[in-house]
Amino acid sequence: MSIDSPTAAVPRPPARTAPAPVMSGAQAVVRSLDLLGVTDVFGLPGGAIMPVYDPLMDDEHVRHILVRHEQGAGHAAEGYAAASGKVGVAIATSGPGATNLVTAIADAYMDSVPLVCITGQVFSTLMGTDAFQEADIVGITMPITKHSFLVKTAEEIPGAIAAAFEIASTGRPGPVLVDITKDAQQAEAPFVWPPKIDLPGYRPVTKAHGKQIQAAAQLLATAQKPVLYVGGGSIRANASAELKVLAEATGAPVVTTLMARGAFPDSHEQHLGMPGMHGTVPAVLALQESDLIVSLGARFDDRVTGKASLFAPNAQVVHVDIDPAEISKIRTADVPIVGDLKEVLVDLDAAFRAADAEHPHDYTEWWTYLNGLREEFPLGYTPTSDGLLSPQYVIQRIGE
Incomplete structure (x- = not known):
């Protein structure tokens, strides 16, 4: 055979795969x-x-x-x-x-x-x-x-x-x-692994729509009395760091539900505490008096809202949740955002900074009102005078 003549392709034996155990x-x-x-x-x-x-x-x-x-x-x-x-x-x-x-x-x-x-x-x-x-x-x-x-x-x-x-x-x-x-x-x-997973119709959305992010950012930049209403989705999404970045960029007050405790530091100056029937007065009134509620992984639970029809009557609502069934279920959302909260917070922070550069926000009067509530209704308890220990004191000492 000459060196120039084409050689016939040599068929390879099929690869041997070990039989499934x-x-x-x-x-x-x-x-x-x-x-x-x-x-x-x-x-x-x-x-x-x-x-x-x-x-x-x-x-x-x-x-x-x-x-x-x-x-x-x-x-x-x-x-x-x-x-x-x-x-x-x-x-x-x-x-x-x-x-x-x-x-x-x-x-x-x-x-x-x-x-x-x-x-x-x-x-x-x-x-x-x-x-x-x-x-x-x-x-x-x-x-x-x-x-x-x-x-x-x-x-x-x-x-x-x-x-x-x-x-x-x-x-x-x-x-x-x-x-x-x-x-x-x-x-x-x-035993076949990995198995084929066929879940027709199950397609969780993680990336939010860009126009909705922009609309939410514009509302945040133009609001006079906004509140970041943080729910358990922040914990599930492992989004505490991203939440802190957005909160500090906006300077807006933050309330955390029972399911979101720990998602935002209690010691942070923007944190008003837990809202709802077991919450703090500043957190409850901040929601009720707000003109914009940015709901982040929260579902407007009745323990927070009380009678839903009377809750925050003057507030527009931005509702962020990975479950589309939760959005507008209890409170109609003016800006619905479906997506993974960790990703949404990053996108919302960038969009807010851009919007704020054009129209800088000013929450001075809002914080004056909220800080007044903090002074008028501080957290605390009355020490006992009978020598017995109050439950609050016991919990405080355990915490320390």
Whole structure:
């Protein structure tokens, strides 16, 4: 063959891929948790979830914290999620074990806590027969979860658990239930990872619309009596640093709801405290007397607003939330902004600085009024004169 003659392409043998390991559905549950980076789960064993406990006890990476009641598992997983920023995981058996999780699931739903609850279910062949400790936990929890999965085959387990973590931790965080029949836990199937996650219609929006950001910035720059009304979304979005930057750029007063405590320093001169029925007088009246409320990850809860129709009657509203269902649900938003609060705050800060450069804001009179309220209604308590300790004093000393 001459050096110039073309050489025929030599076909390469197909790449060899290792066959997917075959394991039981129960092993697939634990292996999925491993691969998702889970290190701690809270649970209470029972008959319908027992197959999962054998591989769970043998696993070196996932620690199981035994509770005395399933509700405790759910609330502990909630606290773990809130403190760590990870998805909390609770495990329970079928029937009464699963229904004992309902209170914690509802709490996680209301407080936007990323939580995955894995429950055992009776054999699929017994479902619908009122079998021992059978309950339709998927139906029961449907109104209080972002989504609920019923898994009847071992092959479905990796995909269901991966999808549950995706749903629980993205968009507005919340609880997801994965209910797995006992025969699915006992059956064997190839373990395929990463599984294909197909969630039609689930497309959380994180980047806000630019025109809405500009409109909000213009309102902030021209308002006379604005308030930054900060809710729990600021914590969930890990947006405390961005919030402080925007607050200091605007110089506007800040109020933080119960769910947002700690998102903005109590010691900051712009912080008026917590609004609502358990809040401070300056925070309550600042909202009520304002001409602009910039709601950041808050939902106009009745504990804050009282009678919604009488709340802040003269205020325009900029409402920022990652969940479009929350916007204008209680108070109509003049400027609705759907997006991840951390990103929105960065964009809003830049837009405000540009708008303020053209029309510098002046909140002097507003702060004169608010500081007067601070002096007239300071936080504090009357010391006891009978030698007994007041509850406020005890809490103060613990804090110190």
